[in-house]
Amino acid sequence: MVRSSPTVRKVADHAGVSIATVSRVTRRPDLVASDTRERVERAISELGYRPSHFGQALVDRRHSAIGVVFPGLSGPYYYDVIQGFEAEAIAARLSVLILGTHHVRNDEQVLDMATRVDGIAVLGGTASEETIRTLARQGMPLALLAQHPVDDVPAVRVDNYAAMYDLTSHLLDTHGYESIVFLGDPTNSPDLTDRWNGLVAAHRARRRTPPAEPIKIGIDQPNGLKTVARLLASTNSPRAIVCANDETALGAYAAAAAAGVRIPEDLALTGFDDIPMAGLVSPGLTTVSQPMRELGACVAQILLAQIRGDRPIPPDVILATTLLIRGSCGCRDGPNSPT
Amino acid sequence: MVRSSPTVRKVADHAGVSIATVSRVTRRPDLVASDTRERVERAISELGYRPSHFGQALVDRRHSAIGVVFPGLSGPYYYDVIQGFEAEAIAARLSVLILGTHHVRNDEQVLDMATRVDGIAVLGGTASEETIRTLARQGMPLALLAQHPVDDVPAVRVDNYAAMYDLTSHLLDTHGYESIVFLGDPTNSPDLTDRWNGLVAAHRARRRTPPAEPIKIGIDQPNGLKTVARLLASTNSPRAIVCANDETALGAYAAAAAAGVRIPEDLALTGFDDIPMAGLVSPGLTTVSQPMRELGACVAQILLAQIRGDRPIPPDVILATTLLIRGSCGCRDGPNSPT
């Protein structure tokens, strides 16, 4: 069957008016006499007419849509960011196109998306700098999320380096761990690269020896569980593990439970993000809270500002993080009981 | 700044040819003399030209894109489904538009998406039947995922009722539980409605009294944890809980661990979906495995078939599930140790 949603012309015929009048009814109803308008509106609802976006886009030379490129679509972190992004977009009456690259760079799809939207938010590591520059050169409004600015392309992020420096310092100073294992693969992830560097720097500042390498794993529950289970079974299993995010740490909780290893007595554990589960497990997960919804909202606003033509655009917005000390690092747990 | 990605005209001027020739180079390069072609190709890459989708869409009267509407974007279930869906779409050279409705019906956004794509897959409960009928009447290719067919709109799903009937029967017969609590809110979710009905029917078939109501909660880890923590603290806490999906069950594991309740000795637990974590926790989670990737792929294929105009379209595809008995129901756990 051929797609045949009604067009302006069909509605115009149905209502016995010109296509110009139909268009006016949908865009500037005040310009149309009320009886004519009623007739047209009836035709519109009878036929279920909606102006085709490509017709409008062609005239307006904009798509009334913005896009966001994510490495994955799984997990609470992305979910909150998308929510913040969408809320801003909807308030501005724009549609949102989401592209999940599944943790592989996919420049072709990003360029394709670029022909369907008025602006694109790129999450750290999902598009090459070359692609970003190509789009920027064409005047495509862009905003980077969770990565450093590229040339004149603005970025929104948190200071992952400082946050991880502080968190590591807490483990090193307050709890006296000698050296702390880092779980998570910084490859292609500016966020994780900064976190790893923060951990290394905190060691160096105290003349401690940081681990030679991060343990490069995908940052989700299954990988956290499997890897920590393996570590706990090895001869010199670590006393303290810094996980690159909360979900990896949650996997570590399961591994510890299975191995009969107590947190924090036998193993100190920390996460990053402060997802809803982090405060509910027991002991509570010591982590760094990021304003995820705000990150998404802010990057959308920066896109909108560019589309509107506002100037200047803030080139590098850094939102604040909070170190959240709960029980998993060895501190006494706060009153965040699961209820 | 005004968006100004290069158009056919700019490229044509740059290369000193007509716009028709530029179009030929991108669509039927064999029709263009090699030296002209080279000149045009150089102009294209210098200007970073990509044919605008709305121009093409206008002529072709199709968008070269298909859409998928999801209740949420969080969690392994949706992730796998999307992966399967995207793989098919990419193979057919179509872009994918994803719409997350965040567990509220959002007909307006679905109708908006309809003006940007050639076909839409709707996941159970994300669009009203009225909207589905409206789109179907206009000839929009549609496919339903995880819900029953609506009129002539085809559906792809698993037999949730039968799967839950079998799972509940196992708990009732093999492990002898009297009555089993169901965790999850069936409202607006055809999938969960079928699961709840399956649990009730399995009770009735044995003249047992099913619970009067499901415990209506969102089916994620935090809700699972909080709710089970509350149940375990109550006076007659349940001996067996059927969770509407695995993530809810994973939250229940954390609640049990915190309360010192042993699984399965003190509390039997089951899930649904068989996400990666289900086989890794200890004891392994007894659950029902769904072919999630295949569900996504199949629904995409049905969309593609409609777009191509194939006939007939299978009206109701039901994919097989597998009952996965692990340790959390009380059976002896298999050899799925976390390694």
Place this chain on the structure above:
DNA sequence: TTGAAAGCGATACCAT
């Protein structure tokens, strides 16, 4: 208040 017509970007038919 309404209609006729130009034009947005790309394609494909018809000429040349």
Place this chain on the structure above:
DNA sequence: ATGGTATCGCTTTCAA
């Protein structure tokens, strides 16, 4: 092999 031009759906300017 290449160019001119009508066309897709819609909006908007200009006339009436």
